[in-house]
């Protein structure tokens with residue numbers, strides 16, 4: 001579990017769309033929240049005890065309160081269902097510090113935000129920041145209908161309305177053409193950001209890669225997909241060495257790096273345990289990871305500079321980690 005969690009109080013609960021509820025929280029100790037960059041998410045432990053990650057979707061420059069929104073998943077194992085059913089104004093929750101794997105690119109010449117459904121949430125915090133810094137951008141929001149679109153009153157009034165284009169009820173057959181039109185004016189140096197259902201993001205990435213370099217397309221996943229299959233180069237067992245002390249531990253085929261490290265007293269913070277949230281990321285000093293997560297960027301994978309220790313493995317007999 002993540003070590004740095006603290007208690008908050010729920011100050012407001014609002015229905016934002018069909019099956020989507022937002023929660024305003026403030027710290028129980030009365031202190032302001034630490035600042036965060038737009039696109040960040042937090043761990044939220046629901047009254048059921050289940051911890052899940054939710055994007056912060058309010059103004060990132062507001063430190064008195066945080067806002068996050070939750071879609072009630074029909075197959076919820078207690079996270080979203082409990083937040084919808086068991087939380088009222090005054091409920092106390094445990095949350096983690098903001099983490100960010102989905103930042104606005106520095107030096108970008110334009111920003112194109114493309115979200116669907118609950119995927120509007122990290123894009124909303126980006127929109128707040130881009131408006132505040134007077135940075136041109138476009139936000140395209142896809143939803144089944146107006147009733148399924150979260151934060152619609154906010155998005156359709158100033159200052160957001162001039163940046164936002166709504167796309168309701170687009171048929172799957174028509175989606176690629178609509179996405180291509182969204183990207184048509186992207187000039188060199190534009191970065192695109194997408195969040196939403198996996199199939200939607202896959203199509204945004206495909207449309208984006210036809211017009212932009214792959215490293216200019218950013219996405220945020222919150223649902224684990226099936227683990228990437230192990231490649232031929234993946235070793236069944238390997239050693240992990242701590243750069244600080246030289247101590248080594250064996251990771252066998254049935255053990256994760258996190259579990260192996262725990263046997264020698266090294267605790268790595270985890271949250272999702274599924275390669276989605278990035279909580280367990282550790283810098284790699286040497287060796288070649290076999291990346292099996294769903295959260296590192298293409299550039300991070302290619303550089304082999306970090307590894308998600310909850311799911312990833314090794315292609316080299318020894319992996320030296322910055323621990």
Ligand code: FES
Nearest residue numbers: 271273275278310
């Ligand atoms: S704990 Fe979430 S990616 Fe490893």
